[in-house]
Each structure stands twice: as structure tokens, then as C-alpha cells.
Amino acid sequence: MLLRLRVSLPDRPGGLGQVAKALGTLGADILQVTVLEREAGRAVDDFTVSWPAPVTTEEARERLSALPGVRVEGVWPTKEVPGSALDYDLLMHVASEPARGFATLVDALPGLCGAEWSLAVADGVVQHASHAAPASFDLPEPPPRAVARDAEKLRLMLLPVVAAGLHVVVARADGPDFHRAEVERAARIVDVVSKLAARA
Template structure:
């Protein structure tokens, strides 16, 4: 099973090695490491691992390590070493008229989430696999934010008359590094889609 785990630990030499040794002792194979932040004397890192056990067992066993806080362990479909953001932008460049639909389809995989929706005036315009038929966003933000929505962890990305909602059912809240990545990708898609709209307007009679 592929798992992502987010841990916070003292930011000092050997910290990553401590986690790697602990994962090795469990029999987990580390496939990828992402540094999310380094501040206030602590580091927050995410690991993608392959392990035969379950998320709850891994969280319980790692939480016993001195100085380590396990923020979450959850299943992932993201294949380490792949470049899904580049694949997304290649698809959008090939068919920019479908840019936002392609973005919504891709964001769950990019963000380790379960589903995504594109809402305009409360109506679903685009939906990924596993997305609900609708979603009530009572207070649409003016800028990209992370927030809680009942049992969901959410990213909300306003762009070009849409509010794109990305939802994760299990695991920790979206980190600001994840928000920043999603915002940048969305901005590029918006530019590509906007150029297509401008070109179409230029040739309209």
C-alpha cells in the first residue's frame, strides 16, 4: 500500500535519518521525501512510503518516537517520481478550451485528495471522479484558502469566475506549501485558458 505520512520533528542534524531508520525498522520502503517547512526549531516533512500494513498502525508506531509528532498518515495514489503537474499542463496546452475541466480532474491526484469540483454561483461546472453532485460553499473566499468543511479538509481556489474546491477525507489539513503549489498550477491553467478565449474573441465578427 502506498501511504503518505506527515511528521513534525526537531530541526537538527540526523532528524530525517531518525525517521528513515524508524520506517526501515517497520519494513517500509521510502519512495519520496518532501520538505514542507523549516521554522521555529522544527521541521515538517512528508514521506511517501510503500508498506504492507495500514495507516493507523504506522501512525501508532511512529508516534512513540521521542520528539516526533505524527500529523497524519493516509493512503495516496500519487506515484513517486512521476510529474503529474507537467502532464496536466501538457494536456491543457493541447486543449486549453477544456483547461479548467482538465485541472479539476487532475487536482485530486496532485494534492493527495479525494475529489475536486469547479463551482460557479453554486452550480457544479466541472467535477472529478468521486466528487459529490454538489457542494454548498456558503462563504466563498476572495483568495485561495485552506479550511475545514465538516469531516473534510479543503482547498478553495477562486479563479476566473469559478471556485475550485479540493477535498481530502482523511489525513491532515492541507499545508500552506500544498496551497501554494495548487495556486501556481491554477494560475498557469488560467493563463492558458484565457489566451484561448482572447484568441476566439479576436476572430469573432
């Protein structure tokens, strides 16, 4: 079972090793670590782990929260395969078929962002939708820049594409709010896809 764990821990020598050791003791194999932030004496890291036995997200949270100074901000299942470079694959697909750029982007974003679904909406109408996305979507007050918001049990990432008159929405039901590092990465990918699609 693949899980992502978002952990806040003291930013000091040995802190990351302490979490890695605890995960190993629990039988988890760490496949990837992504540092999201380091400030005010704390670090926030995303761990992608393979857990050999079925484990509930609550069990994983309880076991890691027992470590001194460690806060578990989220545990959720993921399909993201570490080291697979999904962002590069996405950009190659869009470069080869720019006319399908936004459809390709919307299909790829859930895997890239550890989310359940994504869609592109313009003037209240869904233009493109990934698997599991709703057929219609009421966009909460469109933001002028990329932001993360909560809405009815969903964590949303709202990514405007001004040149195309679209807003791309990414939704996560499990796991924590989208971190600003995730929003910035997604916004950069959307910008590149927008420029490639404009050439079609």
C-alpha cells in the same frame, strides 16, 4: 500499499535519518520526501512510502509516534506515484487543449494534492467535477484568495479563479489539513491553467 505520512520532527542533524531508519525497521520503503516547512526548530515533512504488508493508518501512526520528539500529523493512502511529474503532465494537457483547461485541472488535482475529489463551482453550480466529487456543492463563503478550511469531516482547499468567475475546491477526507505549502502550490497551478485556458 502506498501511504503518505506527514511528520513533524526536530530540525537538527540526524532528525530525518532517525525517521528514515524507523520506517525502514518497520518494513516501509521511502519513495519520496517533501519538506513542507522548517521553522521554530522543527521541520514538517511528507513521506511517500511503499509498505509491503497491509498496515492500518493507526498502526503506522502509533509506531512512528514512539520516536522521541516526533509527531505524526497524518497518515493516509495515496495514489500519487513519486517522480511522475503530474503537474507537468497536467500543464502539457491544458496547453494542448486549452478549451478543456478547467475540466482537465479538476480531474488532475486529487492526484496532485493527495485528495479524494475536486470540482469547479460558479454561482452555486458545479461546472466541472472529478471522479467521486458530489453533483452539488454549497461553497462556504467564497474566499478572495486561496485558503484551506475544514467542513464536516472534510479538509478543503478553496482556490478562486477570479478571471473565470470560478472557485476550484479540493477535498481530502483522510489525512491532515492542507498545509500552506500545498495551498500555495495548487494556487500557482490554478493560475497557470487559468492563463492557458483564457487563450482558448
